[in-house]
Amino acid sequence: MNKVNEVTSIEQERQSRKEKLAGAFRLFSLFGFDEGNAGHITVKDPGFDDCFWVNPYNMHFSQIKVSDLVMVNHEGEVVDGNREVNKAGFTIHSQIHQARPDVVAAAHAHSVYGKSWSTLGRYLDPINQEACAFYNDHGLYSDYTGVVHQLDEGARIGKALGNNKACILQNHGLLTVGGSLEETVWWFVSMERSCQVQMLAESVGKPILIAEDHAKHTAAQVGSPEEAKRCFQPLWERIVNQQPDFLD
Template identity: 70%
Template sequence: MKTVKTGLLKPPVFSSVEEERQHLKERLAGAFRLFSKFGFDEGVAGHITARDPEKPDHFWVNPFGTHFSQIKASDLLLVNHDGDVVEGDRPVNRAAFAIHSQIHQARPDVIAAAHSHSVYGKTWSTLGRLLDPITQDACAFYHDHSLFDDYTGVVNDVEEGRRIGEALGNRKACILRNHGLLTVGHSVDEAAWWFITMERSCQAQLMAESVGKPVLIDEEHAEKTSKYVGNHHAGWFSFQPLWDRIVKEQPDLLD
């Protein structure tokens, strides 16, 4: 009888910094393409960043004003923590720098962070509430997301970014009241997946509450489920089918 191996895929191991950087940039471009495909783009709002593997105080980010659907790996900007573009010839979104520089500074474990003005995320954010454990997918955020319970306008100052970083704490996600969602991860894949599934969890709870009172998963099972679907590897692994899809449909993102 033939034995079928059921072990999960694991994140790649790189032989050089250059190889790791190219992989990171390709995944970042792929994440932008997926965000566009899922409708997470609105004008010039939104950004995903990834810490450079060689220079931990630098991060890669989308150029300001370039549509998510058109971003290629070669379009990405390298920005230092002073806000200077050190690689690339396009401007950087000031809000991207203000928020993400402080997230990366406060969380050395974080490789990538994602934020956009997605419809259900920003709608849920107006309630000033955390998500409830009403579905298996929402359990990924059980006791692992926070609320930035303030809004003072467009984030243009690093002090505001610092306060968002404090609100995030050691969690994987933060709901920015009257603004939207922010997720982080140990890889671009993970941060992007948490954003995608958190947006859908917001949608699910909004829909459920529109017709009744959702039944919550009890604490014991929510905690158990969180450890299964909310760990770092689960986040990375869940992104892989989406990566396969987008790179097959839009291979130019690798350029």
């Protein structure tokens, strides 16, 4: 591949990632994962390893378009865009992207059920097929000290995440990551619903856990990047058809 083709390929991938990112914010709003100015999703820039794209601060998820996205580097400097960046978002995501070079995208929001479940300081149990996607594949960060503005706390969150696809931030909410924006978004949607299901089940009784060997087998079936991408596709088609203006 010559240099011109390489540049074109990077630009095409950048545009694709930005479109998926803007669409992800619309989906999060559609599903009620927005609250005030809290929450952020990032995707690594394909041309610069030390930069990622993120939502502008204090802009409602339902209004975000591709043209509104901001690129920031690991020093917190805005490289592309003219809007302010959420300080907590930068603190968390910059440390995750540095700790996990394999992570292309990360998502955190103050969704109702994830936020509620996080107050228990517990891992999710394998009580149904979807929850098995997170079996032995999510961390727990139990050191809430307020809004995350210090880089060392962002680093501790990254450590709690480990090599997993998700992390429960105690008294705070959910965090998911993936090797693509598609994976990251689907894991967040699925984890939020898994929190909701377990809370509902425990409100009426004691859920029966799936046996360990079956939980591991199911995790391999529903917890792969390929399956996450397949599950994301209908969501993508829905938001493109319903709100195509985000592509501007």
